[in-house]
Amino acid sequence: MALASLASLGSVPAARGRIPLAGHTVPLWRRPLAFLASQRPKGGMVRVDVGPLPVYLVTDPELAYEVLVTKAASLGRGRLYERLRPVLGLGLAMSDGGEHRRQRRLVRAALRGVPPARYTEISAHHAEELTSAWRTAEMVRVDEAMFDLVLGILLEAAFSSGLGRAAAAEIRFSTRVVAKGVLGRAITPRLLDRLPNPPHQRYDAAAARLRFVVDTLIEDRRADDGGFDDLLSLLMAARDPETGAGMTDDRIRDELVTLLMAGTEQAAATLAWSFHELARHPEVADRLREEVDRVLDGRPCAPGDPPRLAYTQRVLNEVVRLHAAPLLPRRTCSPVKIGGMHVPEGTELAVSPYAMHRNPWLFPYPERLDPDRWVSTEGSRILPRGAFLPFGDGGRRCVGDAIAWTVMTVAVAAVCSRWRLRPAGWHRVREVPAAVPRPDALPMIVENR
Numbered sequence: 001m002a003l004a005s006l007a008s009l010g011s012v013p014a015a016r017g018r019i020p021l022a023g024h025t026v027p028l029w030r031r032p033l034a035f036l037a038s039q040r041p042k043g044g045m046v047r048v049d050v051g052p053l054p055v056y057l058v059t060d061p062e063l064a065y066e067v068l069v070t071k072a073a074s075l076g077r078g079r080l081y082e083r084l085r086p087v088l089g090l091g092l093a094m095s096d097g098g099e100h101r102r103q104r105r106l107v108r109a110a111l112r113g114v115p116p117a118r119y120t121e122i123s124a125h126h127a128e129e130l131t132s133a134w135r136t137a138e139m140v141r142v143d144e145a146m147f148d149l150v151l152g153i154l155l156e157a158a159f160s161s162g163l164g165r166a167a168a169a170e171i172r173f174s175t176r177v178v179a180k181g182v183l184g185r186a187i188t189p190r191l192l193d194r195l196p197n198p199p200h201q202r203y204d205a206a207a208a209r210l211r212f213v214v215d216t217l218i219e220d221r222r223a224d225d226g227g228f229d230d231l232l233s234l235l236m237a238a239r240d241p242e243t244g245a246g247m248t249d250d251r252i253r254d255e256l257v258t259l260l261m262a263g264t265e266q267a268a269a270t271l272a273w274s275f276h277e278l279a280r281h282p283e284v285a286d287r288l289r290e291e292v293d294r295v296l297d298g299r300p301c302a303p304g305d306p307p308r309l310a311y312t313q314r315v316l317n318e319v320v321r322l323h324a325a326p327l328l329p330r331r332t333c334s335p336v337k338i339g340g341m342h343v344p345e346g347t348e349l350a351v352s353p354y355a356m357h358r359n360p361w362l363f364p365y366p367e368r369l370d371p372d373r374w375v376s377t378e379g380s381r382i383l384p385r386g387a388f389l390p391f392g393d394g395g396r397r398c399v400g401d402a403i404a405w406t407v408m409t410v411a412v413a414a415v416c417s418r419w420r421l422r423p424a425g426w427h428r429v430r431e432v433p434a435a436v437p438r439p440d441a442l443p444m445i446v447e448n449r
């Protein structure tokens, strides 16, 4: 059927709460995640007006699968991403089409070049260092501790021993500033760039410093490329199988910054939520500790252990379900049929894993942390494709998912084999929108088990 003769986007309903001229800016500003989770339109698509810009929000698994997988060739990055170029450059998260496919092949090959056992060893070492420094009754900002932990692990995987103290401190500082400011920067209209805005200035300066430090590390490695087997060396050695071409140093820097930013923010937020959820569900925490004790018997995780921690991984599966990406934005780069509708070129779409994962038709009692919903028994319901998207799907699916599972399993096991974390009663934790929502702050008290 010709595209033009199909139903048009005009038939897609607008989400409730729209105000003339302002669109849905008010609910998006005041309670964005609750607003997204409340969207369950009949046809699986609803229009959300971000000021004057209509964005078609996809909350139905079948449509999400079309957007992310089967029709992905007609979709590129959405507008939100354009604003991230000063920090992510031409890194994987920013490119499209054939360029993206070629680059992704190289990055995946480099990531796979570090054996999974190495990620387990590095994670176990860093997690031990962190948890052995905690003291009974101490208050720990778990969100910050997890950020430092994941970044430390990724930095060691990327630069092994080649990273000096000063460079490590600079990367830690800048990455934190960039991670905090990234969403504000992405949604601020370009028009306002000229106005003085201290948070944006801090963000821009941190982005520039982060890129500068990584540039210097690449330069140093070019001068002494003796026998490293880390991600940096693997990215330098990566060659396109068709053309034999490698990456320029600028591109290697963009990929490293992308991996550090994408990996740290999301895995750290998920880990922080894990401890928040375990504290709210003592029966789940007891079962997890029982498993960790049985499998590890008091020793740190070793290669081969993470897959044996099956209950721990089911808990993490629930955490990534409940605290998933609010939006995976896309823009059509050619006219395309989606959900039987004609979608013209230049349309902004966004799949919402967050909304989907909280849909009771897909996940009964969705607000409940229930690791056993992932036990497959005879007769258990099979989820439709496109319904569970913590790592996205298709050609843009997360390239760090396996690393994330290792890092997170090892870290949860390390904390739970030594400590119980109790919420510090004075703070009510809020979900802050980000690539993966993060806690605004997560102060917890360390207790003996």
Ligand code: HEM
Pocket: 092, 093, 094, 104, 154, 258, 259, 260, 262, 263, 264, 266, 267, 270, 320, 325, 328, 329, 389, 390, 391, 392, 393, 395, 396, 397, 398, 399, 400, 401, 403, 404, 436
């Ligand atoms: C719990 C942890 C993580 C979660 C929930 C997560 C989630 C995601 C999601 C949903 C996407 C797809 C975005 C889209 O379709 O628009 C993505 C892409 C990506 N992730 Fe992750 N991620 C995690 C950890 C990591 C780690 C540890 C790394 C790196 C070591 C990483 C690197 C990336 C990169 C580079 C992309 C872009 C892929 C592309 O565009 O081809 N992520 N991630």
